[in-house]
Amino acid sequence: MIDLVKQCITMSIPLVLxxxxxxxxxxxxxxxxxxxxxxxxxxxxxxxxxxKFGPIPGLxxxxxxxxxxxxxHWLLTQVYRMDHIIxxxxxxxxxxxxxxxxxxxxxxxxxxDSAVPPKMLLYALGIIAPIALYWLSHKTKFGLQHRxxxxxxxKARLLGINPQNIRFSALVGTGVxxxxxGSLLVAETPQFTDGMTSGRGYIALAALILxxxxxxxxxxxxxxxxxxxxxxxxYNGQYIPSEAWKSLPYIVTLFAIAGFLxxxxxxAGLGKP
Amino acid sequence: MKILALIAGGIVxxxxxxxxxxxxxxxxISQLVTGSVGSASALSGTVRxxxxxxxxxxxxxxxxxxxLFNIGAEGQFVIGACFSAATMLAIGxxxxxxxxxxxxxxxxxxxxxxxxxxxxxxxxxxxxxxxMLNNIAINLTKWLVSGPFKGEKAVSAxxxxxxxxxxxxxxxxxxxxxxxxxxxxxVLLTIGVGxxxxxxxxxxELRxxxxxxTAAEFAGVKTKQVTxxxxxxxxxxxxxxxxxxxxxxxxxxxxxxxVGYGFDALGVALLAGGNAYGLFASSFLFGALNKGGTSxxxxxxxxxxxxxxxxxxxxxxAAVKYRQRGxxxx
Numbered sequence: 001m002i003d004l005v006k007q008c009i010t011m012s013i014p015l016v017l018x019x020x021x022x023x024x025x026x027x028x029x030x031x032x033x034x035x036x037x038x039x040x041x042x043x044x045x046x047x048x049x050x051x052k053f054g055p056i057p058g059l060x061x062x063x064x065x066x067x068x069x070x071x072x073h074w075l076l077t078q079v080y081r082m083d084h085i086i087x088x089x090x091x092x093x094x095x096x097x098x099x100x101x102x103x104x105x106x107x108x109x110x111x112x113d114s115a116v117p118p119k120m121l122l123y124a125l126g127i128i129a130p131i132a133l134y135w136l137s138h139k140t141k142f143g144l145q146h147r148x149x150x151x152x153x154x155k156a157r158l159l160g161i162n163p164q165n166i167r168f169s170a171l172v173g174t175g176v177x178x179x180x181x182g183s184l185l186v187a188e189t190p191q192f193t194d195g196m197t198s199g200r201g202y203i204a205l206a207a208l209i210l211x212x213x214x215x216x217x218x219x220x221x222x223x224x225x226x227x228x229x230x231x232x233x234x235y236n237g238q239y240i241p242s243e244a245w246k247s248l249p250y251i252v253t254l255f256a257i258a259g260f261l262x263x264x265x266x267x268a269g270l271g272k273p
Numbered sequence: 274m275k276i277l278a279l280i281a282g283g284i285v286x287x288x289x290x291x292x293x294x295x296x297x298x299x300x301x302i303s304q305l306v307t308g309s310v311g312s313a314s315a316l317s318g319t320v321r322x323x324x325x326x327x328x329x330x331x332x333x334x335x336x337x338x339x340x341l342f343n344i345g346a347e348g349q350f351v352i353g354a355c356f357s358a359a360t361m362l363a364i365g366x367x368x369x370x371x372x373x374x375x376x377x378x379x380x381x382x383x384x385x386x387x388x389x390x391x392x393x394x395x396x397x398x399x400x401x402x403x404x405m406l407n408n409i410a411i412n413l414t415k416w417l418v419s420g421p422f423k424g425e426k427a428v429s430a431x432x433x434x435x436x437x438x439x440x441x442x443x444x445x446x447x448x449x450x451x452x453x454x455x456x457x458x459x460v461l462l463t464i465g466v467g468x469x470x471x472x473x474x475x476x477x478e479l480r481x482x483x484x485x486x487t488a489a490e491f492a493g494v495k496t497k498q499v500t501x502x503x504x505x506x507x508x509x510x511x512x513x514x515x516x517x518x519x520x521x522x523x524x525x526x527x528x529x530x531x532v533g534y535g536f537d538a539l540g541v542a543l544l545a546g547g548n549a550y551g552l553f554a555s556s557f558l559f560g561a562l563n564k565g566g567t568s569x570x571x572x573x574x575x576x577x578x579x580x581x582x583x584x585x586x587x588x589x590x591a592a593v594k595y596r597q598r599g600x601x602x603x
Contacts, residue, residue, distance in 0.1 A: 031400075076588065076592070080275065080279065080592045082588070082592050082595060083595040085342050085344075085400050086543065086587065086595055087591065089536070089587075090588045091584075093540075093580055093581075093584035093587065094580075094581055094585070094588075097577040097578065097579070097580025097581035097582075097583070097584060098577065098581055099577070100575055100576075100580070101294060101574075101575045101577030102577075104575065105293070105294050105295065199408060202404050202405075205401065205404075206401075206405065209401060241420075243416040244412070246412050247408065247409045247412040247413070250406075250409050251405075251409060253401070253405050254402060254405050254406070257391055257401055257402055258387075258391045
């Protein structure tokens with residue numbers, strides 16, 4: 001039982017961090033298919049920097065580097081006005097290629113125990129983050145501007161808010177949270193392997209949609225998905241094939257998108273310039 | 274000006290990456306070229322890599338014309354490959370191949386259908402739904418091939434091998450160069466779809482629905498039905514790609530029969546621009562990069578660099594071609 005709870009937390013918290021990273025950009029109006037790639041890059045940065053500079057400077061540098069990558073997304077969608085989906089896919093592709101290309105040079109070996117990112121701190125942040133983001137989104141001026149940039153960018157402009165600027169901060173937020181998620185994954189298995197995010201970016205996106213683009217609900221959806229994978233690991237496909245467990249989040253999301261699980265709450269300005 | 278900056282940035286990123294990894298750019302690039310088109314056998318390899326990309330490129334291209342991003346080509350490909358392999362094994366012989374391709378087309382089309390339906394009638398974005406369907410397809414086929422479809426003597430998760438009379442032979446062979454039949458089918462499909470889109474009424478309706486759904490609706494096009502139809506056709510073509518991949522090259526279905534062809538196909542279709550015949554050039558380029566990337570590994574350079582090149586090419590191309598209009602501070 002204790003193992004199951006532990007497993008559930010291990011599986012859920014990275015998802016929570018990635019889903020909230022998605023919350024930052026999608027509530028601000030930037031469709032984020034690129035979460036998978038950003039998190040993968042964060043894993044790579046975490047191994048590369050932590051092995052060289054130790055855990056805390058490594059974490060700080062990972063946050064900076066991942067935020068810069070996230071700003072490439074801002075540059076492409078907001079300055080170059082590129083289609084959000086194409087740019088997100090391109091970032092995923094770039095991340096897959098770059099991490100695999102550079103891993104032998106910069107992240108060949110696993111991390112020493114002394115260099116592993118601070119696991120407990122990251123878990124704590126993952127638990128606090130949904131509430132912190134709820135507060136940020138609903139109780140602060142930035143939150144209001146952020147939501148308005150995602151709901152109706154044209155009206156936001158009339159009120160003197162520049163959606164492009166708001167989205168800049170939002171994508172920095174995405175980068176920071178992806179960096180935390182990547183570092184947490186590395187803290188669990190202190191080594192970089194190709195594609196080590198294994199689709200978590202997409203599952204987190206699914207959780208975000210299932211949670212109606214709300215931080216606390218999205219975190220609960222992550223908990224649900226995390227619990228499903230924890231059960232699957234625990235019972236190792238004894239009663240139900242493990243492939244069926246793995247498909248569960250995706251099937252639930254399909255129904256959620258189709259609006260069979262309640263009202264569709266897509267931010268209205270998603271993907272608009 | 275902005276675009277020039279982007280292109281320069283892309284080139285700098287590419288060269289800097291090679292330099293940072295300790296590789297000589299000149300050697301790397303020349304190896305990439307000789308490894309992909311430098312000899313008859315290298316060229317054969319490039320055509321082999323190009324084949325699924327061309328057919329999947331047609332699939333994604335068709336959807337794109339209807340205003341749909343079919344990220345689901347990957348899932349439709351593996352579903353088509355898996356079910357067609359089972360059919361070809363069950364029936365056997367040349368008839369089995371024909372039935373297999375048919376089953377591949379139908380299963381691929383059906384797999385795409387929920388995405389089309391949700392897009393048209395439930396207002397859910399096709400990119401998210403097709404990504405979900407991809408993951409379900411990968412899990413489903415993995416389960417099928419490690420259980421019900423598993424070959425009798427197979428140790429790992431793989432189907433039995435096709436009997437020799439169900440394996441497609443090369444159309445012709447000149448020395449080291451082989452021309453697969455599947456690529457010929459791909460060429461015919463490309464021409465067929467290109468013709469259908471530009472010369473027929475139903476093709477025109479599809480393009481109208483993609484270009485401006487409101488205007489198309491006003492002009493009497495049933496855009497919702499067109500969306501569902503386009504998604505089905507796109508999935509069916511992706512399914513054919515899967516079936517032909519089994520019949521011509523792999524001869525069996527196994528977990529991992531696709532190495533991300535569906536995602537590359539999005540790049541192929543985008544790079545073709547608005548022109549179906551552009552697919553020949555773009556799938557050849559992607560095929561050459563895939564093949565050349567493998568030969569780079571001989572130099573100790575990871576083939577990840579070619580994935581990066583593809584991403585950079587897509588970014589630059591999309592910045593030129595797929596820009597959004599509107600908004601104020603342009």
